[in-house]
Amino acid sequence: MFSIRFQVSAILVLLSGLIILLPDARQSSGELNVPGMLEVMNESGQFLTVDQVARMVVYEDTSILLVDVRDTEAYRAVHIPGAINLPVSDILNPDWSGYLDDPVVRPVFYSNGNTMAGEAWMICTQKGYTGSYIMKGGMNEWYREVMESTFEGERITAADNATFEVRYRARKFFNRMNSTPDSLKTAFLEVKRKKEDDLVGGCE
Amino acid sequence: MISIHLEIMRRKPYMNPYLAGVLLGLVLLGAMVISGRGLGASGGIKYCVVSIVGAVSQEHVAGADYYSKYYQGGKKPINNWLVFQILGMVVGGFISGAVSGRLTWKIEKSPKISKPRRLILAFLGGVFFVYGGQMARGCTSGAALSGMAVLTTAGFVTMIAIFGSGFLFAWFFRKNWI
Amino acid sequence: MMKNYLFLLLLVPLVILIILALPGKRSFRFSGEAILEQIGQNTHIISVHKFKEFKAGEPGIQLVDLRSVNEFANGHLPEAVNMPAESLGTGEIYRFFKGMESDRVLYSGETYQAEKYWILFRQMGIENLYVLETGYALDSLIMNWDSESSRRILVDEDPSFTFQPDTAFNY
Amino acid sequence: MAPILTSSETVQFINLLSAFLVGTGFGFALEQGGFSSSRKLAGMFYGYDATVLKVFFTAAIVAMIGSRILSSMGLLDMDLVFHNQYYIGPAIVGGGIMGVGFVMGGFCPGTGISAAAIGKIDAFVFLGGGAVGAFLFAETYPLIQEFLVSGNRGPVKLSESLGLSDTEFIFLVTVIAVGMFWLAEQTEKKFARPDITKEY
Numbered sequence: 121m122f123s124i125r126f127q128v129s130a131i132l133v134l135l136s137g138l139i140i141l142l143p144d145a146r147q148s149s150g151e152l153n154v155p156g157m158l159e160v161m162n163e164s165g166q167f168l169t170v171d172q173v174a175r176m177v178v179y180e181d182t183s184i185l186l187v188d189v190r191d192t193e194a195y196r197a198v199h200i201p202g203a204i205n206l207p208v209s210d211i212l213n214p215d216w217s218g219y220l221d222d223p224v225v226r227p228v229f230y231s232n233g234n235t236m237a238g239e240a241w242m243i244c245t246q247k248g249y250t251g252s253y254i255m256k257g258g259m260n261e262w263y264r265e266v267m268e269s270t271f272e273g274e275r276i277t278a279a280d281n282a283t284f285e286v287r288y289r290a291r292k293f294f295n296r297m298n299s300t301p302d303s304l305k306t307a308f309l310e311v312k313r314k315k316e317d318d319l320v321g322g323c324e
Numbered sequence: 325m326i327s328i329h330l331e332i333m334r335r336k337p338y339m340n341p342y343l344a345g346v347l348l349g350l351v352l353l354g355a356m357v358i359s360g361r362g363l364g365a366s367g368g369i370k371y372c373v374v375s376i377v378g379a380v381s382q383e384h385v386a387g388a389d390y391y392s393k394y395y396q397g398g399k400k401p402i403n404n405w406l407v408f409q410i411l412g413m414v415v416g417g418f419i420s421g422a423v424s425g426r427l428t429w430k431i432e433k434s435p436k437i438s439k440p441r442r443l444i445l446a447f448l449g450g451v452f453f454v455y456g457g458q459m460a461r462g463c464t465s466g467a468a469l470s471g472m473a474v475l476t477t478a479g480f481v482t483m484i485a486i487f488g489s490g491f492l493f494a495w496f497f498r499k500n501w502i
Numbered sequence: 503m504m505k506n507y508l509f510l511l512l513l514v515p516l517v518i519l520i521i522l523a524l525p526g527k528r529s530f531r532f533s534g535e536a537i538l539e540q541i542g543q544n545t546h547i548i549s550v551h552k553f554k555e556f557k558a559g560e561p562g563i564q565l566v567d568l569r570s571v572n573e574f575a576n577g578h579l580p581e582a583v584n585m586p587a588e589s590l591g592t593g594e595i596y597r598f599f600k601g602m603e604s605d606r607v608l609y610s611g612e613t614y615q616a617e618k619y620w621i622l623f624r625q626m627g628i629e630n631l632y633v634l635e636t637g638y639a640l641d642s643l644i645m646n647w648d649s650e651s652s653r654r655i656l657v658d659e660d661p662s663f664t665f666q667p668d669t670a671f672n673y
Numbered sequence: 674m675a676p677i678l679t680s681s682e683t684v685q686f687i688n689l690l691s692a693f694l695v696g697t698g699f700g701f702a703l704e705q706g707g708f709s710s711s712r713k714l715a716g717m718f719y720g721y722d723a724t725v726l727k728v729f730f731t732a733a734i735v736a737m738i739g740s741r742i743l744s745s746m747g748l749l750d751m752d753l754v755f756h757n758q759y760y761i762g763p764a765i766v767g768g769g770i771m772g773v774g775f776v777m778g779g780f781c782p783g784t785g786i787s788a789a790a791i792g793k794i795d796a797f798v799f800l801g802g803g804a805v806g807a808f809l810f811a812e813t814y815p816l817i818q819e820f821l822v823s824g825n826r827g828p829v830k831l832s833e834s835l836g837l838s839d840t841e842f843i844f845l846v847t848v849i850a851v852g853m854f855w856l857a858e859q860t861e862k863k864f865a866r867p868d869i870t871k872e873y
Binding site: 356417 | 677711734753759765766788798799821828
Binding site: 124125128129 | 340342343345346
C-alpha cells in the first residue's frame with residue numbers, strides 16, 4: 121500500500137490544485153451577489169432626507185457617521201459638522217473598512233448631489249458593508265432646505281415648528297463649524313485607521 | 325517522582341511526521357479562525373522577561389523606551405495572548421508526553437560530548453535564537469510558520485534565512501550532534 | 503490499511519465542501535475596485551449633446567429606460583426600450599443585453615438612479631454601457647428632446663451653493 | 674465570520690483562554706511530531722532526520738489551503754488575520770542569527786517549550802538562555818533601533834510579488850514541498866543514523 125508520505129502529498133497537491141478553481145476570497149467573503157444587490161437597490165430605506173440628517177447632527181446622534189465622499193478640497197471648503205472625508209475614489213481602501221463596516225454606527229454618504237454618494241453606496245453595499253444610507257439630494261439639497269428655507273404662511277403647525285427649530289440650530293452649527301480656520305478643520309480630516317490598530321499577532 | 329512512575333508506561337513511537345504536520349496545520353488554522361493570529365513562542369518569552377524586569381526595577385522600565393511601551397496605559401505584559409499560549413504549550417506538551425510515555429528528566433546529547441558542554445551550547449543557542457527572533461519579529465513559529473501560512477514574504481524570507489544559516493553553520497557544530 | 507481508508511474518507515467531505523462553495527459565487531466579473539477605477543475615468547456618464555453626436559455616428563445606439571412600465575408608457579425618450587428596474591432578475595439582465603451589439607445608454611428618473619444600475623451591470627461584465635445625464639428634469643427633457651441639444655442640463659454634482667463664512671453669526 | 678475574537682472587542686479572560694487552548698494544541702502537536710528531541714531536530718542539518726522539514730511544510734500548507742477554503746466560503750476574513758510586516762534587513766539578519774542558535778541549541782523556542790514540558794533539562798537551559806537573549810535584546814534595543822525599523826515593505830505577500838494568484842502560489846509551494854519530502858526521505862536513507870533516530 122502507499123506510504124503516508126505519498127498519501128499526504130497526494131491529498132495536499134490535489135487540494136491545492138482544486139482551490140485554484142475556487143473564486144477569489146476577497147471577492148466573495150460577505151459580498152452581495154446579483155439577486156442580493158437587486159433586492160437592496162429597490163429598497164427605499166437607503167435614503168435619509170436632509171431634515172433627518174439635520175436632526176441627527178443637532179442631537180449628536182452617535183448611531184450614524186456622516187461620510188463626505190467629495191474630494192478633499194470640497195470637504196475643506198464646506199462640510200456638514202461631524203462628517204469625515206473619504207473621497208469616493210478611495211472608498212475601498214482597507215484602512216476605512218473599520219468605519220464602513222461598523223455594525224453599530226451606520227455610514228451616511230453625501231456629496232453635492234446624489235451621484236457620487238450613490239456610487240459610494242453601491243460599491244460599499246456590494247462589498248458587504250450593508251446598512252449604509254445616502255443623504256438624498258446631497259449638499260445642494262442641504263442648502264436649499266436647511267440653510268436657506270424660510271417659513272411662509274399664516275399659522276405654523278407644531279410639526280413645522282419642530283422642523284424649523286432643528287433647521288435653525290443645524291444652520292448655526294453648520295456656520296460656526298465651517299467658519300473655523302482651515303488649520304482647525306484639517307484636524308477632522310485626519311481620519312484614524314480604525315482596523316489596523318486591532319491587528320496584533322506574531323511575536324511582537 | 326512522577327517521571328519515574330510514568331516511566332513504566334509503554335513508550336509509544338512519535339507520530340508520523342506528515343500526520344503531525346497536518347495536526348499542527350489544523351492547530352494553526354484554528355488559531356487563525358479563533359483569534360486572527362498565528363502561533364508564536366519567542367514573543368511569550370519576551371513578555372515574561374519584560375514582566376520580570378518590571379517587577380525587579382520600575383525605574384529601569386520607565387527609563388527605557390523598549391520596556392515602557394509594554395506598560396503603556398496600565399497594561400500588564402504578563403496578561404498577554406502569547407504568554408498564555410506558551411502556558412498552554414507546556415500543558416499540551418506534558419499531556420502528549422504523558423500519553424506517549426515520554427516523561428523523563430534527562431539531558432539529551434550525543435554520547436561524544438560532556439553534559440556541561442551540551443548545556444552551555446543549549447544556553448548559548450537560546451540566547452542567539454531569541455535575540456534573532458526578536459530582531460526578525462518572530463521565531464520559527466511566529467514569523468516563519470505563521471507567516472508562510474498567510475503567504476507573507478517575511479515568512480518565507482525568515483524561513484530561508486533560518487535554515488540557510490543553519491546549514492551553513494552546521495559544519496562547525498557537527499561534533500556536538502553526530 | 504485502515505489509515506488509507508481514513509484518509510480517503512477525510513478527502514470526500516473536503517471535495518464536497520469545495521464543490522458546494524463553487525456555484526453562485528461567480529456572479530460578478532469585476533470587483534468593486536475595478537469599477538471604482540472605471541468611475542474615476544469619468545467617461546461613462548454622457549451628456550445629451552454627446553449622445554446625439556454618438557447617435558449621428560452610430561445609429562444603432564440603444565437607449566434603455568429603467569423606469570417602471572407605467573412611467574415609460576406616460577412618456578419616454580425616442581426609440582428607448584423599457585427595462586423596468588424594479589422587477590429584474592439575473593437571467594433577465596443577461597438575456598436583455600445578449601445579442602445587442604451596439605452601445606447601450608441607460609437612463610432613469612435621475613442620473614444617479616441609472617448610474618447605480620450601470621455599476622451593477624458593469625460588475626456583471628456587460629460591456630459598451632453608458633449613462634445618460636438627465637439631471638433632475640427627465641420630463642422636460644422628454645418634452646423638449648429635439649431642441650434640448652444645446653442647453654446644458656443641470657448636473658447633479660455641480661454645487662449650487664456658495665458658503666459665506668462672514669454671515670456666520672448673523673442669525 | 675471568523676476570526677471570532679478580535680482583540681479590541683473581546684473580554685480579556687476569553688481571549689486569554691483561547692490563547693491557552695491554542696497553545697495546548699500547539700504544544701501537543703509539536704511533542705507528538707517528535708520536536709521535543711533536540712537530536713531529532715538537529716538531524717535536519719546533518720541529513721539523518723528531516724522531521725522538521727516534513728512537519729513544518731505540511732503544517733504551513735495545510736494552514737494555507739484551509740484558510741483559503743474557509744475564506745472562499747466566506748467563513749474567514751483574511752483581511753483580519755495578522756500578516757507579518759516585512760523588514761528586509763532585520764528578517765534576513767535575525768533569521769541568520771536564529772539559524773546559528775538552532776544548530777547550537779538544537780531547539781527553537783516553540784520546540785524548546787514542548788521539550789521542557791516533558792522534562793528535558795537541556796530544554797530548560799535553552800529557555801533560560803532565551804530569556805537572557807530577550808533581556809539582551811531589550812538592553813541593546815537603543816543601539817540597533819534604527820536597523821530594526823529599516824527596509825520596511827509592509828505586510829507584503831510573496832504571491833503578489835511573484836505576480837501569481839494566491840491559489841497558484843499555494844499550488845506551487847505544495848508541489849515544491851512534495852518534491853522536498855521525496856528528496857528528504859532519500860537523504861534520510863543516505864545519512865541514516867539509526868542510533869539517534871530510534872526512540873528517545
